[in-house]
Amino acid sequence: MIAWLFIAPTILLLLVINIFPLIWSIQLSFTNFKANRAVQGIQNVGILNYINILHDEEIWSALQITAHFLFWTILLQVLLGFSLAWLVNRKFRGHSFWTTMILLPMMLSPAVVGNFWKFLFQPQIGLFNYVVSFITGADPSSFQMIGDVKLAPWAIIIVDTWMWTPYVMLICLAGLRSIPDYIYEAAEVDRASAWRTFWSITLPMVAPFLMLAVLFRGIENFKMFDLVVNLTSGGPGSVTELASINLKREAFEKWRTGYSSAFAVILFVTVFGIANIYVKFLNRVKQR
Amino acid sequence: MRKPPPNLSAVEPSRVVKRFAAVVVIAYALITMVPMLWIFVTSFKSPQDSIAYPPKILFQPSMEGYVNLFTARTRQTSEYIASLPPARTWYDKLVRSHGMVIAGPSRFAERFWNSAIIGFGSTFLSIFLGTLAAYGFSRFKVPMKDDLMFFILSTRMMPPIAVAIPIFLMYRQLGLSDTHVGMILLYTAVNISLAVWLLKGFVDEIPREYEEAAMIDGYTRFQAFTKVVLPQMLSGIAATAIFCLIFAWNEYAFALLLTSSRAQTAPPFIPTIIGEGGLDWPAVGAGATLFMIPVVFFTILLRKNLLRGITFGALRK
Numbered sequence: 001m002i003a004w005l006f007i008a009p010t011i012l013l014l015l016v017i018n019i020f021p022l023i024w025s026i027q028l029s030f031t032n033f034k035a036n037r038a039v040q041g042i043q044n045v046g047i048l049n050y051i052n053i054l055h056d057e058e059i060w061s062a063l064q065i066t067a068h069f070l071f072w073t074i075l076l077q078v079l080l081g082f083s084l085a086w087l088v089n090r091k092f093r094g095h096s097f098w099t100t101m102i103l104l105p106m107m108l109s110p111a112v113v114g115n116f117w118k119f120l121f122q123p124q125i126g127l128f129n130y131v132v133s134f135i136t137g138a139d140p141s142s143f144q145m146i147g148d149v150k151l152a153p154w155a156i157i158i159v160d161t162w163m164w165t166p167y168v169m170l171i172c173l174a175g176l177r178s179i180p181d182y183i184y185e186a187a188e189v190d191r192a193s194a195w196r197t198f199w200s201i202t203l204p205m206v207a208p209f210l211m212l213a214v215l216f217r218g219i220e221n222f223k224m225f226d227l228v229v230n231l232t233s234g235g236p237g238s239v240t241e242l243a244s245i246n247l248k249r250e251a252f253e254k255w256r257t258g259y260s261s262a263f264a265v266i267l268f269v270t271v272f273g274i275a276n277i278y279v280k281f282l283n284r285v286k287q288r
Numbered sequence: 289m290r291k292p293p294p295n296l297s298a299v300e301p302s303r304v305v306k307r308f309a310a311v312v313v314i315a316y317a318l319i320t321m322v323p324m325l326w327i328f329v330t331s332f333k334s335p336q337d338s339i340a341y342p343p344k345i346l347f348q349p350s351m352e353g354y355v356n357l358f359t360a361r362t363r364q365t366s367e368y369i370a371s372l373p374p375a376r377t378w379y380d381k382l383v384r385s386h387g388m389v390i391a392g393p394s395r396f397a398e399r400f401w402n403s404a405i406i407g408f409g410s411t412f413l414s415i416f417l418g419t420l421a422a423y424g425f426s427r428f429k430v431p432m433k434d435d436l437m438f439f440i441l442s443t444r445m446m447p448p449i450a451v452a453i454p455i456f457l458m459y460r461q462l463g464l465s466d467t468h469v470g471m472i473l474l475y476t477a478v479n480i481s482l483a484v485w486l487l488k489g490f491v492d493e494i495p496r497e498y499e500e501a502a503m504i505d506g507y508t509r510f511q512a513f514t515k516v517v518l519p520q521m522l523s524g525i526a527a528t529a530i531f532c533l534i535f536a537w538n539e540y541a542f543a544l545l546l547t548s549s550r551a552q553t554a555p556p557f558i559p560t561i562i563g564e565g566g567l568d569w570p571a572v573g574a575g576a577t578l579f580m581i582p583v584v585f586f587t588i589l590l591r592k593n594l595l596r597g598i599t600f601g602a603l604r605k
Contacts (some may be wrong), residue, residue, distance in 0.1 A: 001507060006424025009474035010417045010480055017477035018443045021454030035457060039551060084316060090301045090309035100591055101317045104324065107587040111540035111555040112576045116327040120567055126341045127326050162320065170595050172389050174603045201362040230559055248450045252545060257453060264450030
């Protein structure tokens with residue numbers, strides 16, 4: 001009973017600030033409520049919002065853009081992060097100092113990061129364009145990272161990868177350090193090749209860590225809003241309009257509160273469902 | 289005689305491997321720092337230098353970015369400026385040399401201050417509630433403990449925009465929109481999941497025997513908690529507090545949607561700096577630099593606990 005004295009305040013806060021609003025959202029998702037015209041009242045529309053969402057091309061396109069963003073950011077961050085972790089784990093002199101330097105970007109405010117990368121991506125004057133033109137010889141004003149329909153989706157992937165590769169690196173490093181030395185010593189006694197050692201010891205033992213990193217990055221990037229909105233505001237057109245940005249437009253610019261609540265519920269159920277299945281899968285990999 | 293095999297031991301990498309690893313990692317670190325250094329350098333440029341092509345690495349340092357960040361200015365005719373009494377401060381002089389006069393302070397200092405109040409307020413509350421809950425979960429048989437812990441974590445999975453829709457309506461009804469209290473409560477609700485998960489890990493590491501011994505000596509459960517357990521988890525509390533503070537400090541989506549003037553924090557304000565002065569990148573740089581310095585400082589302080597913090601305590605070492 002005394003346990004509840006300790007736990008209740010936290011649960012109460014979450015019920016008021018998280019659960020009550022969530023239930024309200026679910027209720028609103030069955031209505032045509034518009035928050036900017038509250039006087040008009042609320043009409044029940046049943047599951048109409050959900051049906052309309054399934055036929056809404058903008059929403060499907062936002063989900064596709066989100067999927068593209070998720071796939072490439074996770075792939076790049078896993079490859080880069082794992083490689084860096086492997087290299088840092090060679091324990092050269094000064095490795096811990098340089099690790100801290102590499103970690104800095106992920107602690108910064110994503111909104112501010114998006115804002116200053118916008119500066120780096122400016123055609124002509126931006127440092128990014130200058131460096132690319134310096135290396136490739138292309139004219140620095142001949143391409144616009146955030147103004148071009150083809151390049152903008154890659155611009156957001158580049159910045160997210162810059163910011164979050166350290167995150168994956170740190171988790172992989174923990175994985176590599178968790179492998180006891182005697183396993184490698186045994187492999188050496190057996191004259192296993194370096195390649196073989198990597199594939200049958202290092203990788204399988206780091207796998208659960210890597211999967212954890214993918215889980216956290218996946219959830220975070222599925223929700224992605226602040227970085228991208230400040231970098232491209234979803235444009236040009238809507239080629240970088242991720243699910244959250246689309247949701248923000250529906251809810252706070254078009255004020256379709258009921259409709260956007262339905263979309264919010266769908267998004268939440270999706271993350272929650274996939275995360276749950278993934279954690280079960282992760283636990284099975286861990287036990288192996 | 290056979291040559292000894294080259295040293296391929298994974299336990300102690302060869303010197304060549306070490307040297308190679310050092311070169312690649314240091315190169316990556318330097319490249320990754322360029323964007324941050326560039327924004328820092330830009331904050332000390334004049335607006336003309338900041339948009340020069342090719343980008344200027346050597347330039348005459350200027351405080352214009354910082355002056356523009358903290359002041360609101362109006363453009364005036366040269367006759368009007370000449371008619372004014374002579375400029376008293378260096379920043380007055382700097383502004384007048386560009387044909388403008390200072391009309392008053394900008395709202396940046398206010399926004400920065402709001403970030404600090406809301407950051408510290410929500411951190412204090414998260415730690416207070418989180419420590420109690422962590423102790424409860426660590427030491428007592430709570431029915432459905434795992435489900436409750438997962439429930440607490442799952443509140444973090446919702447996209448902030450999705451949460452913001454009903455919060456916006458609720459705060460409008462309760463008069464909490466654009467208030468410090470409203471933002472502190474909201475950030476506490478977001479941070480509490482991190483606080484409970486991290487702090488539970490720290491409590492778990494303290495042997496139960498200490499409190500049991502104290503309780504045999506006549507301490508009540510609550511005394512044992514405050515006098516025996518709390519002092520031992522101070523470093524854990526400090527690390528957790530820094531994580532909560534950094535999150536609240538950096539948060540953008542809720543601040544954008546739920547605050548507008550009284551309680552607006554710095555992240556939604558910084559992007560608007562550019563709009564006030566056209567192409568004023570040095571002022572944006574100055575705002576970003578001032579905003580990021582505390583985070584860099586705290587990150588270096590947190591080094592040892594970073595992994596634990598970013599994985600909600602799932603990984604510890």
